[in-house]
Amino acid sequence: MIALDPESRTPLYEQLYAALADEIRSGERAPGTALPGRRTMAARQGVSVNTVDTAYQMLAAEGLAEARPRSGFYVQKTYGMLHSRPPARPVPAPNAPAGREPAVRYDLSTGSIDTALFPARSWGRIQRELLYQSPDLLQRGEMQGDEPLRVQIARYLSAYRGVECTPEQIVVGAGIEYLLGCLAHLFTGGVAAVENPGYTRTRAVLQNSGIPCTLVDIDASGLPAEALEQSGANLCYLTPSHHFPTGITMPAPRRAELLAWACAMPGRYILEDDYDSEFRFDIRPLPSLQGMAGPDGPVVYLTTFSKSLAPGIRIACMVLPHSLLARYRQDFAQYANTVSRFEQQTLCNFMAGGYFTRHLARMRLTYKRRMEAFAAALRHALPGVTLGSVHSGLHFLLTLPGAGGEHAMVEAAAREGVRLRGLSEYYLARRERCPPDTVVAGYSALKEGDIPAVASALARAWAPCRP
Incomplete structure (x- = not known):
């Protein structure tokens, strides 16, 4: 060892x-x-x-x-x-x-999607038309992303996420990881507080980009402002609308406390990752932190189209406050945008034509139906199971007391061909705080017809460990 x-x-x-x-x-x-x-x-x-x-x-x-x-x-x-x-x-x-x-028959990881839901017909038609009718897209585009797309994104974020920004504040890039790397350059010498548990890749990207990270344990309302103050960090990475992986939605009072922390000293910023707020099945999400802070506030808003469209398309964006925008344009003036202009304009036309909002509406209905069917099947097959945060996002926590511990649960599920991850894998420190017998079950790539078989496979996997 x-x-x-x-x-x-x-x-x-x-x-x-x-x-x-x-x-x-x-x-x-x-x-x-x-x-x-x-x-x-x-x-x-x-x-x-x-x-x-x-x-x-x-x-x-x-x-x-x-x-x-x-x-x-x-x-x-x-x-x-x-x-x-x-x-x-x-x-x-x-x-x-x-x-x-073991061969994977059923994928319950959180990074996959159901490719059958991709709007291939409308997306492909738009892209074919652009290929023949817009040869100018073969030329180099704007460094922050083409303006027509940024206009559409600004309208969408304003209408659905309460983000206050102009198209000039938006930067389009090939994934959140790339955009975080750009931000790290702007925050050279800073220290970032990262949620624990949290998204492990974020910490890796920031540290690989020269930003040391300190881990702050969350509570029932998310990351505590007092602990953030004690951490000594000047940056804070958050998933407030749907904490990953616990699913906590940060209440308004806690959001106000964190904004007060950011405003208390110059040079403090919150990095708000709004990675899947499109998928809430009961109520609309709270307005973004960026919207609460305003266009000149100390919040950088990040979001991605990976969940709503497909991870392979690699389109994400961030909204920079004016205090960072001039520096970004100066330091990255010679950089080419990392997203194909054909992909950018396809998404632009997809949004402008109303296809995107209709696609999201269909996705919400499909995923809500899938979540309800999966939850019902698990409750029937696994007496005593507890499912946490089922009404938002595309994954939930599954706790089964007496199942032999998280590691045994993951290994036993793998032997039955079911891929999932234990909750403790997202604890970057102090794993003793992790609730026992808990795994993270994503259902975005799960076919509805496979739901009974998955529930039965998990029941077989975990039955030997239970009394």
């Missing part, structure tokens, strides 16, 4: 990568030998599968390991030829060859 320090300012994936790299360079792991499977390593180290995967990908990028399809990661054979230092000691043979992970 490799010693990792969860309290260190060095991310866990970097610690794991460094330790494995040292073992490979020293010869403790011989060329051609398999690295432990990602789930096996995650369980052994007490970290998330994403942490292990990131470390392995870094090893592969440096040429220390290679990824073999449907097999796993192996120490690069050629590495030993290039480095003639003999092994420090004989390497024991592995107990068993790295086997394939």
